[in-house]
Amino acid sequence: MKKTLLILIFLSCIVMANNLPELGDYSSSKISENEEIFIGRQILFQVNQSDSIIRDIEISDYLDLLGKRLINASTDPAKKIEFFIVNDSSINAFAMLGGVIGVHSGLFLASNTESELASVISHEIAHINQKHISRFLAQQERASYQSTFLMAVALLLARSNPQLASTTMAGASAGSVQGALDFTRENEKEADRVGIQTLNNAGFDVRGARDFFTTLKKANQFSGGAAPAFLQTHPITSNRISDIEDRLKDYPYKQRLGNQTFHYVKGKLKALLGDKSNTKNILEENIKNKIYINEAGERFALAYIYLMDNEFTKSQEQIQWLFDNEQSNPMLSQLYINYLIKTNKVTEAKKLYIQNLNFFPI
Ligand SMILES: [Zn+2]
Structure with a gap:
């Protein structure tokens, strides 16, 4: 996403957050379902104003249909998740509070098969269904609704483009987000496990999950060592890759028709x-x-x-x-x-x- 536009989204969210009602002391409570939905809607509202979003109806429809097929096969088929496509050549996808998933155009272009693309989206759906983001936010000390909202928006920036986020957020109230850029290793392991199950249930080739890491590795070589954004926000370890390899053994190879x-x-x-x-x-x-x-x-x-x-x-x-x-x-x-x-x-x-x-x- 273009730097100025991301900053604009961030700044307009600060303005919006200042207009939000004070909803009392949440420091000890969890984030309610309604809060999540509200924050998700506000984020989408801001995203939709940005001209870094690809609005081509055929491409959006394709992503919506792919997303629905995966949600239907996931651990929470009733979950409402919205998708959008960011015009950004880096390889990334990111899940947000309130059931929002952004996919970079670079991820589409780098994926060699539909199963590779689907493996990343099912991984993001797993982060949402397993409540990894809301659990993280609930752990943060927050005096007000505003701080949660700003934190959620800061995470949007961070997950979309980590390099940019580190400069944008310097000095902003979201400084503590730096440490939250990465999901924990346990979160990643869980999202891989649940995501691969979803991928299989939806009829995709589960080997797409491993193939995507090969694609990332190649992209890493060509980018002169600057790790693709996906690697920065979803830490990958050799342990995680061997874990995925082990899981794939549970799924017999099936020939699947490409789309x-x-x-x-x-x-x-x-x-x-x-x-x-x-x-x-x-x-x-x-x-x-x-x-x-x-x-x-x-x-x-x-x-x-x-x-x-x-x-x-x-x-x-x-x-x-x-x-x-x-x-x-x-x-x-x-x-x-x-x-x-x-x-x-x-x-x-x-x-x-x-x-x-x-x-x-x-
Ligand atoms: Zn992840």
């Missing part, structure tokens, strides 16, 4: 974020040299970029390849509709749109 929508979401993010002409060159080279994890995902991204650059023939070629080689998919149809609209074939676009409503009901 093409995951690769289209990644493709769309590639097209929308970063330097477009640089991304275009990379995608063209990757396809030419067959260097990719998912060819259709690369071609989908390229078709989007060509369309944005008004290179209609090239875009149409990629779309045609996708129709010839891949199964029907609402995101692919929507891409074609965008192409038809941009090339002034509005009647055809409308016809296809109505057809799609029958194929892919909302």
Whole structure:
């Protein structure tokens, strides 16, 4: 998340906290369910004002559906959890008080499979269901509702981007959050255990949990030693990795079909974020040299970029390849509709749109 925007969220939350009613002495009591919900809503309200949030409806819908599938398979299927996507290239996801989970665009792009992405989200859901954050906040001495609220917001900053948080929070009332940046080792172990169960119950490949750590390790090598944000907020030890390996032995290998929508979401993010002409060159080279994890995902991204650059023939070629080689998919149809609209074939676009409503009901 961009530095200034995070600071803005933090400052506007301080203003908001000053307007909160004094609700009495909570120092010895736990955080009530209602308090949690209230704080979660306030955080979402602030988050929604930020222009660092990716509001693309297809990408948000994908994350919501993935999240719901995991919540339904979790230890608390009735839990209400809200998701949002932060435009931040670092690899991270973070759970917040009040049932809020933020996912960085960098996590989508770094995940090689949907199961890897799902393993991180199920881990965050476990942190919420096991009440790791509210338990931490309940332990803090707090004279008022305001201090809890500010602490919750400071944690939002810290979990989203630890490097930034350490500078933003210097001198702020949230100084004590520094020590709370990390979940405890016990919390992490529990979130891994419960998260892997959820991953399996939801029908994903549990090996995604281990594969994600391999992905993190690689990212760590390329970042010149600066640990990915996820590692900074979820401390990982060799003990934790061997623990995960041991757990995976309990789950027999099952062949699972991949979800093409995951690769289209990644493709769309590639097209929308970063330097477009640089991304275009990379995608063209990757396809030419067959260097990719998912060819259709690369071609989908390229078709989007060509369309944005008004290179209609090239875009149409990629779309045609996708129709010839891949199964029907609402995101692919929507891409074609965008192409038809941009090339002034509005009647055809409308016809296809109505057809799609029958194929892919909302
Ligand atoms: Zn964790």
